[in-house]
Each structure stands twice: as structure tokens, then as C-alpha cells.
Amino acid sequence: MFGPGSQFHALINDPRWALAMVRATVLEAAHPQIGAALLDNSTFVAHPWRRLKNTFLSMQRMFGADEQVRRREAARLNRLHARLRGTGADNRPYDAMDPAVRAWVVGTMFESAVTMCRLSGQPLEQKTMERLYVEFRAYLAAMGGEAGHLPPTLAEFWPYFDRVVEEELENTEAMRIILFKLFDHLPAPPVLSGFPALWATGRALAGPAIGAITVASLPEAFRRKTGLPEIAGAQTLMQGAYLAAGLARFLPDGWIQAAGIVDLLATSPHSDDPRARTITALGEQMKRAGALLRLLTPLPRQPEHEHTGDAPTQYSAQEFFTEVLDQTGDGYLDWPDLAAMARELAGRLDLDEPEETRLYNAYADWWRELQSALDTDGDGRVSAREYAAAVPSLAGPALIRVAEVLFDVTDKDGNQRIDADEYRALFQTAFHRDIATSGGTYERSAFVGEFLSFMSGRRRTTPFDPLLAQA
Template identity: 35%
Template sequence: MADPVAGPGVSFRRDLSEWRVALVAWRLLVLQAADPVVGAGMAEHSTYQAHPWRRVEHTLGSGRRLFYQDGEALRREVARLDRAHKRIRGTAPDGRAYDAEDAATRAWVLLTLFECVVAMRRLGGDPYDAGQLEAAYREFTGSVAAFGLPEGELPASAAELPAYFARAARERLEFTEATRYLLEDMLRGAPRPRRLWFLGDAGWRVLRVVVARAITALTVADLPPAVRERFGLVRTRRAALLSWLLHRGVGAVVPRLPDRLRYRSPEQGGAPARWRPPRQGRRRDARGSRVDRFFREVLDQTGDGFLTVHDLRAMAHNVCWQLELDEAAEARVYQAFDGWWEQLRAAMDANGDGKVSREEFVAATVAGCDRDPAYLEQGLLPALRAVFAAADTDGSGFLEADEYRAVFGGPRVHPAELSHGFRQLDVDGDGRITVEEFLHGFTEFFTARADSTPGTQLLGRA
């Protein structure tokens, strides 16, 4: 397939790849969360509360995968999304059943991605004309045809989109708890992005108050009028001015940049944070603090302070998303993480409510490692074996640096931090990690009393 950001003419793919799409990213999440099925799924299955930046990146990243791929790669991405959506179903707190495979919901999610790119152009002062809009929509529908949506779920032409969105606002959308949280609470409690490490926690707490107010005001100002009316949201003059200044300012600058600065490549993530070497701890027994950090930064995917089966499945989803696994390999990863959850539930869920608190997890893990040297073998290590097997894409029995990077890397992880983690696991220094080294490193993370022990800095900076 030709480079989507090269060549003349209108291209939806090219516009989706512009950096200024970040200005409508929060708007996109709010519109998607307003669908009651999406809102219910986010409440129970999503990691958006604990990992908001990753949630945005995955949403936009999946869009790039869909629209920048050749036919075979597009088919794999659609199959991956199909498998993920099969797991997102249940009953909402109000008693309504929800299922992410609902055709109308899938159409809404896809169309909001297209609509946000259209809004980005319009708000930036360079809107599509009627012909360009239809051309972009044909390009869009040509890719999403791979989802096999029933005939009639997508409007036949771009000219029908305004009526579609107005009807959805009147008849389908709701001010869900996920929508409310995105607009009112999420950014006020969002964790510090790793690239802003230099601010420190105190600096980030001050800055995020300003960021939260600005993004909330911008999002409300930019929502379609029918959606604002439906939710009783008011577009103030100050918010309208902020929207005009940001979109017009960025819209004037970004198109004049060279392509290497104007566009994200399909694989490109955000710039990594500057890396600092991890500090060596001198605590008598540092296991509790490490296990606590593992719970907060790795396990508690939903950010509610408790561990449930949905957190473990979200971890499995993130591993599978990074590696683009086939169905059989993906099933093995999910099965291993489900087994780990069963071990945790049996050992730590004393009242049988399907939740494990942070305090319960830390105390039980430290006590379990003290009581039984094989404690980790009952749950964590089988899950890690499945991750290792999935990451070993060439079947060599080793993790090379690029395979390790595919699992543990990401847009917010500095290459030096990845290299440090790799060296922690590569005990014999031969430039590759065996399954024994992989499991040994994680075992030391949970069992070593001193932070100076190799294997205890797998999460990077202390």
C-alpha cells in the first residue's frame, strides 16, 4: 500500500495521522462513551481510569492500524478487535444487558473516528468541501467494510452524516457514568505522564488542574451542538474563544511543517520520557513497597483500588494488543491470566465479593512468598510463561531485544529504561533472555528483600 501521508489530494488516512488530531482525542472518547453499550463496557472492562493516556493511545492506535494497513494486516486487526469485543459483555448496574458486538454500537464507534477528523479540519479552518468530504468518506468506508457490518448501519454517503449524528443524539446517546467521569473527574485525578517526570508529583498536581479545566472546556465547546443540547452542556464564550485560538493556531502551524514533523507514522508513539537511572534502595525489607507498586502500576488496570478478573483480562488484552497475536496464541494468554486470577481469588478474596484490595494483595503476597517457596508458581509464573511464549515470535526459545521491546516498550517508555530492564533479566549477558531468566527475574522482584538484588528494578525507576 502506498504511503498514506504522501502524495497530493484529500486523504482521510493522512489527516488521521496529523499530530493535531490530539486536539479532538478527548472529544472522541466522550462521544464514544456516550453510547450506553460503550459506557457500560468501559465501566466494567476498560482501563481508562488508571491509564487514561494509554486508553487514548490505544483508541487512536487502533484507528491507525485500521487505515494504514494492507489487506492482510487490516484483516488481522479486525479479527483482533472482534476477539476483544467478544469478551466485553455483561449486565449494566441498571439491569440492561450490553454486548460490544452490537452492530449499531460498532458503527457508532467507527463513525465517531471519522467525524472527529472532519471536525479537526473544520475547527482548524480548513474544512473539507463537499467533494473532498465524500472522497474521504469513501476511503473510510472502504476500510471499515472489513468489519462486515449489516447493510444500512453506516450512512450511504457523507451527506447523511449530520442527520445520523442528530438522530443518535436524540434517540441513543446518554450521559453515562463514563461520559461524566471523562468530562468532570478523570483529568483531575489522572496520573502523571511519564514524559513529564521532571515536574514531580507536586508539579503535576498543580499543572493537571489547569490541563483538566482547559481540556474539559475545549471538549464541551467542540462537541456537536445536538450532543451538547442532549446533555445540557453549555458552550461558554470563554470556551468558544479557547477552541478558536487552539484549533486555528495549531491549524495554521501544523500544515506548514515538514511531513516528518506534521505526521505520525502508523507505528509511531509519543516521545519517550527522559530516563533517570533507578535509585538503589537500602530498606531492610523492600518487598512490601515493590509489591505495592506492582499492584498500583501494573495490576490495578481499572484504577479503582481493587483487583478483579477484569483487571487481569485487561492486562492480557494489553499484551495481546502489543503483539498482534493470532487467535490461538491470544486464547493461551487469556487462559493463563484467568488462571492467575483464580489463584488470587482463592487466596485473597476472603469475603467472596470478587475483589482483592491493595492491602490484601500486598500482605498476602509477601506472606505467601514467606510461607511457600512455590507460591508464585501457583499463578503468576504460568501467566508469565504464556507472555514469554507469545513474545517469542520466532519460536527460538529466547527473547531477543526486539521481542522484549514489543511487550514491555511503548510510547512512554524511554529506550534506556527498556535496556536496563532487559539487562536485569539477561543474567548471563549473552544478549538474549531464556524463559528461566525471565521467570527468575520476576521471582526476585517479589521475593528479594533488598532493592539492590538483580531483578528488583523491572519497573524502572524506584
């Protein structure tokens, strides 16, 4: 069912899987409960690359061969989803632990995997399709999902899928954001942050194309129901994209590895990863070439600002609010934003109970402190203007408590110091050489001070910047 030899394992490194997952995400977001949960809690708008890496890592753990790893990941996901419940903008409740909702998520993944093969001219054989369906049902069972909410046989799955599309899916705001806004405004992945002009040009071309390809690949009944546009040539473009992606299977083994690509995209340009250093060096060469070209052109020279070669050491209040505090990208600071921070930190550290709950509780206390200090209009959230007017209030006792708890859960061996391995577990690709350490350790006071300096002083030179700010 899992690991090497499974049908899913054969698909995970297939380039077509990227197109299929975008399609599956749209079908998930069109479910009213999932769409509301995404809008209220997800970081997919402000931090899409981080979300991609976390999702891919979770799927690797769940579909890997190690049963113990799968059980721990299932328990972690269940704790995460249990915290995602509330009421959407339309006053309808949502609950990420709803068995029918969880079954639909798994169903969209399976159906999109089958569709990607069909659209690229390589339809799965019946036995292969049935085996893949058994594996996805096993995935749902490993999560603790109730078997009755996903039909027991493949023959019964297709009527189930059509019924949900016809009766339950809607033209949700989350779905529209994914299709028509996300790719048009997609931030550069961390490793390409030094190429803003190149990224903007590529995004302007690729964004609309990805949206058109995704729309064209969706079920006709769904497109008709939600009023999605019919774009001339979109079907041809979609089929060409799937066919081209399918041809990548003829490349030598190892050239297309999803795990390696995802890791590279999420890598900080300042990390120790040699691939990131290569890209950074290429960027410097491009800058020098651009400067030389400007010197050789007859155009009048523009005033130049002094350049030190280093990134600015401070955020502006607006930048810090947008890039760090507003994790969900809705323009406000509220509990889901701080919960997203706790979720990212707990995931990196692979925390179990009770440490995970300790971290969430510390962030919850900080949210209550922030709400009391900054929410001047009483609407239950903090706007960028309210934040800018009371920045010093960020560094209160509750934030200090967050720093203390974060140190405790990072210090796995409890020796009151963080060694290099523990440090890397938290910061991974953001392990900077310029962080002050003593004898390969990181003392509590220095760690707490660095965290407080970032969260209240808005310093850009700490390792927390790639951890919480990058896309």
C-alpha cells in the same frame, strides 16, 4: 481507500486531530453500551498514555497501505471486542461486537474529523468530505462491520448522527469521567515522570481548559440533553484552540508527526531512545539547579534524606495494587484488570491464535486462584485491603503458569531462549541494560523468575515495571 493518498492519511498528523479524538471519545462514551464497557474493562483512567499509544498504533495498521497487516489487525480487534461483553452498573447488557455500537464509534470519528476542520475555519469541500466518509465506511467494512448500520451516503449520515444523539446518548459516568476528572488527574506520561512539579502545574492549567474546549465543541442538542455546563468564554477559547492547532500545518514538514509524538510520550525515561536520554539529562540538570538555588537562599535547610540516585527497589503494597494490579483504576482487582494485562502483552507481541487465547486462559486461571485466596468478603473482587492482608498468596501455581505461557509466546522461534529481538518485541522501550543475559539470550528460568519477582515481590528494577505499571 487506505494508505498514502487517502483523506485519512492527510489528517492523521494534523495537530487538530488530538482535539477531535477527545471529542469523539466523549461522544462514544455517552453511548450506554460503550460507556459501560469502558468503565468495566478499559485502562483509560489508570493508563491513559498506554491506551493512547495502542489506539494510535491500531489506527495506523487499519488505515495503512498493507492489506495483510490490516486483516491481522482487524482479526485482533475483533477477538479483543468479542471478550468485552457483560452487564453494566445499571443492569443493562453491553456487547462491544454489537454492529450498531461499532458503527457509532466509526461515525463519531468521521463526524469529529469534519467538525475539527469546520471549527478551525477550514471546512472540507463536499467532494473531500464524501471521500472521507467512504474511507471510514471502508474501515468499518474491514472490521467486518455490517454496512447497514452506517448509512450508505453522506447525505443520509447526518440524520443518522442527529438521531443517535437525540435518542440514544446519555449522561453516562464514563463520559463525565473523561470530561471532568480524567484531565484533572492525568498522570504524567512515562517520559516526563521525572518532572512531577512541572507536570502538576501544567495539568492544573491545561486540564480544565481541555474540558471546556471539548464541551464547547459538542453538538448543542447533546449538551442540552446531558445538562453540560455553559462556561463563559468557552466558545471563544474552543475556536481559538482549533485555529491555533490548525496553524501548525504551516510548520516545516516533519515537525508535527503524530506517530513520533505518541511514541515519545509513551517512552520509558530509562529506555535506549536518545530523546528520552535527553529529557532525563535535562531533568538532572534541573535538579542540580534547584539544589544550587536552595544553597544560595537564606532559608533554613531542611533535613535531607540520603539519595542514592536510583529509584526505590520495592513498591509498597498500596503502590503495587494501584499502579500494577488495578489496571482499570476502579479501586478493585477483578478479572478486567488481569484481562487488561493479557491484552497489553498480547498486543505488544502481536499474537495470533491460539497463542493469544493461551495467554488469556493463563490469566483467567490466575484470577480464579486470586479470587479464591483473597476475596474474603465474597463480593467477587479483591479490595486493596484484602490484597494487603494476603500478599504472599499472589505467587501461586497459576501465576507460575502465566510466566511459563508468557515465555512460550515471546520465544517465537521455540528454541527455549529469548534473544534480544524477541526481548525487545515484548519490552520495546523498556529494554534495560541491567537485566542479566547470557550471550544475548534470556533463559526460561531467569525470565520466569524475573516475572514472579515483579508480580509477587514487587521489585521496581525489572523491565516489567514500564510494561505494566507506567501510565
